[in-house]
Amino acid sequence: MDLPVWKAPPRPEAVEEAWLNRLFLQARSFTRWQARPVPSHLLKRLYDLARMGPTAANSGPARFVFVTSEAGKARLLPHLSSTNRPKAAEAPVCAIVGYDRDFVRNLPKLFPHSPSAPSWFADPSVAEESALKNSTLQTAYLILAARALDLDAGPLSGFDRAGIDAEFFAGTNITTNLLVNIGFGRADGQHPRLPRLDFEEACDVV
Structure with a gap:
């Protein structure tokens, strides 16, 4: 399938420090x-x-459940660790980011110029690894998008995956990857920013 030739728009200036x-x-x-x-x-x-945001073969395997209601929180919170439960309970939104193991079914729509693309993921282990990696990428895009919209985010990884899958994704090929609390953060009680590794500690240029 031939797609229209894409023409790059004028490259914008680098974003401001703000x-x-x-x-x-x-x-x-x-x-x-x-x-x-x-x-x-x-x-x-x-x-x-x-x-x-980019994903392999434009596959976009992430699936999102935005838990906002008391009823939704009642279903979600029992499956969180004791330290994460109060964080999600207070957050206006807790996004469950899952990934669809059957994401290849959407490739004819999302990657139409390569009809053979579904065959690239024919091995279930390859499909699983790709879905996990790319939905993790999409979680990062979600956090950056939230910040760009003047929202705050707080990712969580302490939870019972099987429990959340049974509660929110039963009967599907979707499984939970990460959670992200979203809303308007409170600065009180926030710890000072923790250190990061310097360039020389984390990077090589070869």
Whole structure:
């Protein structure tokens, strides 16, 4: 299938320092949250931004459940670790990021110029690894999109995957990868930023 030739738009200038601060340098992972809801239209905008990040073969295997209601929280919280439960309980939104093991069925739509693309993932172990890696990438895009929309985020990894899968993804080929609390963070009780490794400690140039 031939696609229209893509023409690059004029390259914008590098983002201002204020945006680097918002997205990276001053952004924090929050554990406490204001009692301020996140409107549904903002969640749609959040997804519309996050979905644009690159994934292998444009596969976009991540699937998102935005848990916002008391009923949804009642289903989710029992499956979280004791330290993560109060964080998710207070957050206006807890996003369950899963990945679809059957993501290849969407490749004719998402990667139409390569009809053979589904065969690249014919090995179930290859498909599983790709879905996990790329949904993790999409989780990072979700966090950056939240920060760009003046929201805060706090990723969580302490939970019972099987329990969440049974509660939210029963009867599907979707399994849970990560959770991300989203809302408007509270600065009180926030610890000072922890150190990071220097370039020389973490990087090689060869």
